[in-house]
Amino acid sequence: MKNKKFVVGLVQMSMGKNPNDNLKKAVSWIDKASKKRADVICLPELFRSQYFCQVEDIKNFELAETIPGETTEVIGKTAKKNGVVVIVPLFEKRAAGVYHNSSVIIDDKGKITGLYRKMHIPDDPAYYEKFYFTPGDLGFKSFKTRFGNIGTLICWDQWYPEGARITALQGAEVLFYPTAIGWHPHEKKEHGKAQFESWMTVQRGHAIANGVYVAAVNRVGTEKQIKDSAGIQFWGSSFIADPQGVILAQASVDKEEILLAEINSSRVEYIRQNWPFLRDRRVDAYSGIEERFLDGK
Amino acid sequence: MKNKKFVVGLVQMSMGKNPNDNLKKAVSWIDKASKKRADVICLPELFRSQYFCQVEDIKNFELAETIPGETTEVIGKTAKKNGVVVIVPLFEKRAAGVYHNSSVIIDDKGKITGLYRKMHIPDDPAYYEKFYFTPGDLGFKSFKTRFGNIGTLICWDQWYPEGARITALQGAEVLFYPTAIGWHPHEKKEHGKAQFESWMTVQRGHAIANGVYVAAVNRVGTEKQIKDSAGIQFWGSSFIADPQGVILAQASVDKEEILLAEINSSRVEYIRQNWPFLRDRRVDAYSGIEERFLDGK
Numbered sequence: 001m002k003n004k005k006f007v008v009g010l011v012q013m014s015m016g017k018n019p020n021d022n023l024k025k026a027v028s029w030i031d032k033a034s035k036k037r038a039d040v041i042c043l044p045e046l047f048r049s050q051y052f053c054q055v056e057d058i059k060n061f062e063l064a065e066t067i068p069g070e071t072t073e074v075i076g077k078t079a080k081k082n083g084v085v086v087i088v089p090l091f092e093k094r095a096a097g098v099y100h101n102s103s104v105i106i107d108d109k110g111k112i113t114g115l116y117r118k119m120h121i122p123d124d125p126a127y128y129e130k131f132y133f134t135p136g137d138l139g140f141k142s143f144k145t146r147f148g149n150i151g152t153l154i155c156w157d158q159w160y161p162e163g164a165r166i167t168a169l170q171g172a173e174v175l176f177y178p179t180a181i182g183w184h185p186h187e188k189k190e191h192g193k194a195q196f197e198s199w200m201t202v203q204r205g206h207a208i209a210n211g212v213y214v215a216a217v218n219r220v221g222t223e224k225q226i227k228d229s230a231g232i233q234f235w236g237s238s239f240i241a242d243p244q245g246v247i248l249a250q251a252s253v254d255k256e257e258i259l260l261a262e263i264n265s266s267r268v269e270y271i272r273q274n275w276p277f278l279r280d281r282r283v284d285a286y287s288g289i290e291e292r293f294l295d296g297k
Numbered sequence: 298m299k300n301k302k303f304v305v306g307l308v309q310m311s312m313g314k315n316p317n318d319n320l321k322k323a324v325s326w327i328d329k330a331s332k333k334r335a336d337v338i339c340l341p342e343l344f345r346s347q348y349f350c351q352v353e354d355i356k357n358f359e360l361a362e363t364i365p366g367e368t369t370e371v372i373g374k375t376a377k378k379n380g381v382v383v384i385v386p387l388f389e390k391r392a393a394g395v396y397h398n399s400s401v402i403i404d405d406k407g408k409i410t411g412l413y414r415k416m417h418i419p420d421d422p423a424y425y426e427k428f429y430f431t432p433g434d435l436g437f438k439s440f441k442t443r444f445g446n447i448g449t450l451i452c453w454d455q456w457y458p459e460g461a462r463i464t465a466l467q468g469a470e471v472l473f474y475p476t477a478i479g480w481h482p483h484e485k486k487e488h489g490k491a492q493f494e495s496w497m498t499v500q501r502g503h504a505i506a507n508g509v510y511v512a513a514v515n516r517v518g519t520e521k522q523i524k525d526s527a528g529i530q531f532w533g534s535s536f537i538a539d540p541q542g543v544i545l546a547q548a549s550v551d552k553e554e555i556l557l558a559e560i561n562s563s564r565v566e567y568i569r570q571n572w573p574f575l576r577d578r579r580v581d582a583y584s585g586i587e588e589r590f591l592d593g594k
Contacts (some may be wrong), residue, residue, distance in 0.1 A: 120577045139582050159574045161458030161506050166585040171592075194541050198505045198572075201542050205502020208495045209458050244491050245498050275495075277456045280417045281589065285436050288463040289586050292578065295468075 004265040006147035008174060008213075009038025009084075009258050011047075012238040012251045014221035019048045019063065023071060027078050033258045034082035039147040040263075042087040044219040045155050045178040046101065049091070054225035054232060056131040064093035072104055072112055080110030085145045087152055089178040091132075092117070101133040103152045103178060105143050114143040118154040119163060126184065126232055129156070142170035148263060151175045151212075158199070158216065162289060164206035174213035174263050175206060181218060182234035196235060204245035211243040211272040213263050220254050243271040301562040303444035305471060305510075306335025306381075306555050308344075309535040309548045311518035316345045316360065320368060324375050330555045331379035336444040337560075339384040341516040342452050342475040343398065346388070348529060351522035353428040361390035369401055369409055377407030382442045384449055386475040388429075389414070398430040400449045400475060402440050411440040415451040416460060423481065423529055426453070439467035445560060448472040448509075455496070455513065459586060461503035471510035471560050472503060478515060479531035493532060501542035508540040508569040510560050517551050540568040 011029040015022050026043055033041045046052075048071060052060040065071060071090055079086045085107055092102040101121070105114030117136030121129045140163050142151045151172030157163045158177045167175055181199060183192045199216075207214040217238050224231030239250040240261040248261040272278060288294050308326040312319050323340055330338045343349075345368060349357040362368060368387055376383045382404055389399040398418070402411030414433030418426045437460050439448045448469030454460045455474045464472055478496060480489050496513075504511040514535045521528030536547040537558040545558040569575060585591050 119579050119582060122573075122577065124573070135579065140585070156577065159506060159572070160578065161462065161502070162578070162583045162586060165458065166583065166591070169585060169588065169591040194543055198542050201498055202502045202505045205458070205499045205506075208499045209456060209502070245495050246491055275456070276419075276421070278590070280419065280453065281457065281459070282416050282432065283587050283589055285416060286459045286463065286586050288437070288466060289459060289583050290580050291466065292580055293575070294463070294466040 004148060006039040006263050007037055007260055008215055008240065008263055009033035009036065009041040009260050010215055010217040010238045010240065010251070011041060011043050011258060012218060012220060012236055013044060013047065013256045015047065015050050015219060015223070017050060022048050023074055027074060029258065030075070030078050030084070030086060031082065034084050036258060036260055038084060038258070038260060040085045040087070040145065040150060042176045042178060042215060042217045043089055044217050045089045045180045046091055047089055047219070050223045050225065051180045051232060052225060053129050053132060054126045054223070056128045060132065061099065064091045064099050066093050067102065067104055067115065068112060072106060076106050076110035076112070079106045079108060083108045085147060087150070087176055087178065089154065098134050099132055100136060101129065101154055103154060105145070105152065108146055113145070114141065114152070116141045116152040116154070118157060120156045120160055122156040140166040140170070142167050142172035148265065149173050153177050155179045155181065158203050161206060161209065164210055168210035168212045172212060173265060173268050174215055177203065177214070177216040179216055179218040180234060182232040185230040185233055188233065196237070200239070204241050207241040207243055208245040209277060211268055211275065211277065213243060214241045220256060243268050301445060303336040303560050304334055304557055305512055305537065305560055306330035306333065306338040306557050307512055307514040307535045307537065307548070308338060308340050308555060309515060309517060309533055310341060310344065310553045312344065312347050312516060312520070314347060319345050320371055324371060326555065327372070327375050327381070327383060328379065331381050333555060333557055335381060335555070335557060337382045337384070337442065337447060339473045339475060339512060339514045340386055341514050342386045342477045343388055344386055344516070347520045347522065348477045349522060350426050350429060351423045351520070351529060353425050357429065358396065361388045361396050363390050364399065364401055364412065365409060369403060373403050373407035373409070376403045376405060380405045382444060384447070384473055384475065386451065395431050396429055397433060398426065398451055400451060402442070402449065405443055410442070411438065411449070413438045413449040413451070415454060417453045417457055419453040437463040437467070439464050439469035445562065446470050450474050452476045452478065455500050458503060458506065461507055465507035465509045469509060470562060470565050471512055474500065474511070474513040476513055476515040477531060479529040482527040482530055485530065493534070497536070501538050504538040504540055505542040506574060508565055508572065508574065510540060511538045517553060540565050
């Protein structure tokens, strides 16, 4: 097999109140990542704004935009200029009343070549996503790019082995998880460590079970959507795990930075030959997965 | 909800060449675990013998036994005497030419109340299980016991999120993985750490994704089935993870011992309410799981 390699660049950034400033900042980080030889660059979930889902407010629908739209146009130019693929997470306005939490794939010619709409939508205190986002209707997706096959999932998807599996079965060698996750400051002391470790562990588990790289891209900074609230302290810590779950690179908890790692098709194949999990799957016996709960079985 | 609790006891032991000695030793450990207030006790995979799958030799089929049979009779008496449930992993002789790697559930009255046949069968150098074991045909299983709902899987199953998910969806609060896993001494230095950590991580991932306890029960000792071979160094390290993936207890790498931990239904419910992954599953979009590979999708 050809020893195909490419470099992923994860942009860990903080978001200000002005969406245009966030877009400019993202472009600047894409340029920097390109100079550091990244081929496929991924931005954090909903990178154009602060994490507005801390509240339910219809004014926030003004943040949604069409695809194609301003963001894909601006990022497209940068992608073309640098000859890189960019994964661009957006608040997608599909139609009046139909909005998605999406990721657009923009290729190295600046063209839109793929769209993923977040399949699993959370709803927790200060993560009121069910108010804003219609669950995705495009299924789980792997995309062929000039550099390699990439799978795109988003944040809450990272807790679901099914999404990782179906994306890997389509040929993805790396699963990207643009993310916005953090601590509620009031519970960080008691629960923060276990929450953070669960987040790392379950994603490393996807890497291991599927023999794929996993790249999680989080934001940093504390954001308050309600005055005098504690807000959310986004925990950064973006990381790239190899197909055995080994952490290749991990970012800080609180700084903007680019995280780089090499994706190697030969490594995927080597690990899958040594740990041949895909060979032995009992596809005849998995139908229960499609049930909500197997009551009384 | 009633705050239902019970104690699991994992018997980490080494196996000698004489199956009768191994049975006696297991009975002795069950007695000890019962005295320490274990309610549900689990033995390691194929506990009656050394790990014969290091070689392909039809003489080893002599180790197989019927269910019910000698082992279930002997363990049944111990279970009844102590009032405990025991998970008994066996080399099952089902018919001439049909053998399984199985686990029998024996209840606190000493009766056989459940049977699981290993679904995923490995075949790696020195783990030639496909030669001996017909893949299970009973599907994934959760069992109601006097103490609580328990799921039984076996070793290689631990790498498959599908098995963990389907077992948890049937109501299991704890997934038991009787195991026989170790290092090839010649590759331990280079790969041992990553292999061991992958094993821990993927199982902790099942605990997190499903909000269940996970109990892995391994053997210890170095066993050589071929004279002058290096054999396998079984890595012990049996452990119990809570529904958030936190390690509650872990055994040594090389000693026989009992590992105890409390299973608490309220903890399962609390974690699932705080991390409501089961609520948001996209059961409409998981059909790809039942395919071997999604070529060209």
